[in-house]
Amino acid sequence: MKTLIVYAHPEPRSLNSSLKDHAVSTLETAGHEVRVSDLYAMNWKAVVDAADFGPNASNPLNVAHDSGRAFKAGTLAPDILAEQEKVLWADTIIMQFPMWWYTMPAILKGWVERVFTFNFAYGVGEHSDARFGDRFGEGTLVGRKALLSVTIGAPEPHYAPRGIQGPIDDLLFPIQHGILWYPGIEVLPPFVVFGTARMTSEDYPDIAKAWEQRLLTLESTEPIPFRPQNFGDYEMPSLHLKEGLEPAGRTGFGLHVRG
Amino acid sequence: MKTLIVYAHPEPRSLNSSLKDHAVSTLETAGHEVRVSDLYAMNWKAVVDAADFGPNASNPLNVAHDSGRAFKAGTLAPDILAEQEKVLWADTIIMQFPMWWYTMPAILKGWVERVFTFNFAYGVGEHSDARFGDRFGEGTLVGRKALLSVTIGAPEPHYAPRGIQGPIDDLLFPIQHGILWYPGIEVLPPFVVFGTARMTSEDYPDIAKAWEQRLLTLESTEPIPFRPQNFGDYEMPSLHLKEGLEPAGRTGFGLHVRG
Numbered sequence: 001m002k003t004l005i006v007y008a009h010p011e012p013r014s015l016n017s018s019l020k021d022h023a024v025s026t027l028e029t030a031g032h033e034v035r036v037s038d039l040y041a042m043n044w045k046a047v048v049d050a051a052d053f054g055p056n057a058s059n060p061l062n063v064a065h066d067s068g069r070a071f072k073a074g075t076l077a078p079d080i081l082a083e084q085e086k087v088l089w090a091d092t093i094i095m096q097f098p099m100w101w102y103t104m105p106a107i108l109k110g111w112v113e114r115v116f117t118f119n120f121a122y123g124v125g126e127h128s129d130a131r132f133g134d135r136f137g138e139g140t141l142v143g144r145k146a147l148l149s150v151t152i153g154a155p156e157p158h159y160a161p162r163g164i165q166g167p168i169d170d171l172l173f174p175i176q177h178g179i180l181w182y183p184g185i186e187v188l189p190p191f192v193v194f195g196t197a198r199m200t201s202e203d204y205p206d207i208a209k210a211w212e213q214r215l216l217t218l219e220s221t222e223p224i225p226f227r228p229q230n231f232g233d234y235e236m237p238s239l240h241l242k243e244g245l246e247p248a249g250r251t252g253f254g255l256h257v258r259g
Numbered sequence: 260m261k262t263l264i265v266y267a268h269p270e271p272r273s274l275n276s277s278l279k280d281h282a283v284s285t286l287e288t289a290g291h292e293v294r295v296s297d298l299y300a301m302n303w304k305a306v307v308d309a310a311d312f313g314p315n316a317s318n319p320l321n322v323a324h325d326s327g328r329a330f331k332a333g334t335l336a337p338d339i340l341a342e343q344e345k346v347l348w349a350d351t352i353i354m355q356f357p358m359w360w361y362t363m364p365a366i367l368k369g370w371v372e373r374v375f376t377f378n379f380a381y382g383v384g385e386h387s388d389a390r391f392g393d394r395f396g397e398g399t400l401v402g403r404k405a406l407l408s409v410t411i412g413a414p415e416p417h418y419a420p421r422g423i424q425g426p427i428d429d430l431l432f433p434i435q436h437g438i439l440w441y442p443g444i445e446v447l448p449p450f451v452v453f454g455t456a457r458m459t460s461e462d463y464p465d466i467a468k469a470w471e472q473r474l475l476t477l478e479s480t481e482p483i484p485f486r487p488q489n490f491g492d493y494e495m496p497s498l499h500l501k502e503g504l505e506p507a508g509r510t511g512f513g514l515h516v517r518g
Binding site: 060 | 269272273416417420436508509
């Protein structure tokens with residue numbers, strides 16, 4: 001495998017950093033190639049703006065349109081081009097981050113906003129009443145897999161189906177389905193460590209072992225069966241899931257996972 | 260009302276900017292006080308790091324713990340203190356932003372991460388097996404209301420209950436429930452403009468009129484009835500919703516809205 005780890009935590013002695021380091025050593029020892037984007041260490045610019053698009057920034061600025069023009073013309077900012085090159089190099093992408101306010105840290109969200117430009121990650125294919133783009137299972141990044149490795153301060157029951165924070169699968173859906181599956185990346189079940197607020201270093205060996213087992217079986221792990229957009233499951237042009245396709249009682253985000 | 264508008268868009272001639280300006284003029288004309296945090300214009304630092312906590316940054320850095328110590332000691336960075344002062348001044352908070360990759364822009368997420376510090380917005384109250392903090396309806400920011408004003412490129416059906424992007428209420432839940440209701444802010448139903456990718460300036464007057472009507476009726480609008488954590492709806496210590504409280508067939512995030 002060629003694995004890109006996109007890592008977002010400010011502290012090199014954090015649990016997130018340890019999990020990132022453990023992924024690097026585990027995968028390299030197993031003969032895989034690994035590259036790391038350590039966003040805090042890189043002082044990654046988190047905010048998309050006109051400076052990202054060089055001479056293709058229009059006035060008034062149109063983020064989607066201008067990012068696509070700059071992508072095609074090769075005038076995106078060098079830090080964006082470097083990350084796009086890593087994404088294209090990789091067959092496997094791991095995002096390592098702490099859950100902050102129910103989603104990824106701003107610095108990682110800013111990585112997505114700046115790197116996943118129009119034409120690179122979205123805005124491809126026919127857009128009409130008959131077809132609405134090559135996305136959700138098709139698209140420019142098909143052939144890749146991704147995995148979220150997430151730490152969460154609160155205990156696991158709070159994220160259960162009836163837990164007050166909402167089900168963890170639903171909280172991760174906008175990332176797994178909306179950011180990764182959208183440009184065609186298959187998503188493996190996430191690796192989530194709960195209850196970190198009350199952990200000590202004595203808890204780490206078991207976590208590291210579980211993480212190692214996930215890493216060493218990535219190639220044989222089945223992805224989450226998100227529904228592809230353009231293969232008959234959805235009405236057009238509404239993109240509503242056709243009636244009756246879902247398992248009984250399933251609603252919400254879960255509709256878009258095959259039963 | 261004293262309204263704080265937290266606004267996140269890079270282009271002053273955008274729809275988002277127009278909606279922000281229209282909110283300012285509508286509310287001021289009606290006799291209300293308004294302040295605006297224009298995050299792009301302020302060059303808002305989107306990334307939380309040790310520099311935010313002054314002498315209270317510990318080594319290794321602990322974002323939650325250190326932010327609480329710095330809050331109590333008054334050593335948070337000046338830009339954070341200024342925003343906390345605005346939040347405490349306001350009785351109504353409007354977040355005006357475009358939906359980018361299924362959530363708020365990174366610059367606004369970074370506003371939440373840096374301004375909503377420990378002790379200011381979370382980490383208050385008893386934490387035990389009998390009670391898990393003053394939050395979700397209680398907390399430090401009780402007495403305030405908030406409203407999301409969001410623009411979305413794609414058409415509304417894609418965000419319907421069976422739409423491929425997932426229901427809009429579920430996409431906004433981590434913000435409305437997880438960020439706003441968590442520290443005690445009541446959340447009014449969002450103002451969402453769909454289909455902006457294909458809009459022209461001819462569509463604007465109707466949008467502005469609908470927005471104006473929402474703004475002028477904010478004080479009489481009923482908030483979303485999110486369940487409070489500590490008033491009998493949840494089991495302890497699991498924080499699972501008690502069996503039978505939900506309307507028939509409701510699952511997922513929707514469990515945490517009273518029927």
